[in-house]
Amino acid sequence: MEIDENLFYDYERLLQRLYEKVPKPASSGERFELPKFQLHYVGNQTIVRNFREVADRLRREPEMLQRYILRELATAGNYDQNGGILTINTKISSSTLTQILERFVANYLICPTCGRPDTRIIKRGKTWILKCDACGAEQPVKPF
Ligand SMILES: [Zn+2]
Known part of the structure; x- marks a missing residue:
């Protein structure tokens, strides 16, 4: 059986074109940029004006981030859903x-396997799983 040279050539060229179109994977040197909180103080309260923006940048629910922060600070606070603002009572x-x-x-947030931030937290009963959309790894994390 004869090989159709033209077909082979076209296939190679097609592959090449495909590779050119596929975005290159991010280099491992690329670092995740931590969003910055914009704060001001009213009396003894700390107001985080861009709280929702920060949560959005991390692709996490503001309520989850709020719970984590207030727990770490061992203090109370209030998240205003309309304004996207977090008020901390100290x-x-x-x-x-x-x-x-x-x-x-x-x-x-950061996948321990590939180091990328493209993750989600999946809750299975009492278990929390950090699931990576970039490499597919699943890692149990401590619920809070
Ligand atoms: Zn990963």
């Missing part, structure tokens, strides 16, 4: 909040 420095956010990102 004065918290920007660096303290950044550290808490870094811990949240390390434990509940």
Whole structure:
């Protein structure tokens, strides 16, 4: 049987074109950029003006992020859904909040297998799973 040279050539060329169109995987040197909270203080309260934006950037429910932060601070607060603003009932420095956010990102956002932030938290009963959309890995995480 004869091989159709033209067909083979076209196939190779098609493959090449496909490869050119497929976006290249992000290099491992690419770092996740931590969003920054915008804070101001009213009396003894800390107001996080861009709380919903930060949660959106992390692709996490603001309510989940709120619960984590208030628990870490062992204080009370209130998330205003309409304004997307978190009010914390005590004065918290920007660096303290950044550290808490870094811990949240390390434990509940970054995939431990591939290091990418394209993850979701799936709740199965009392178990929480960090599921990575980039590599498919599943990692149990501590519920809070
Ligand atoms: Zn992954």
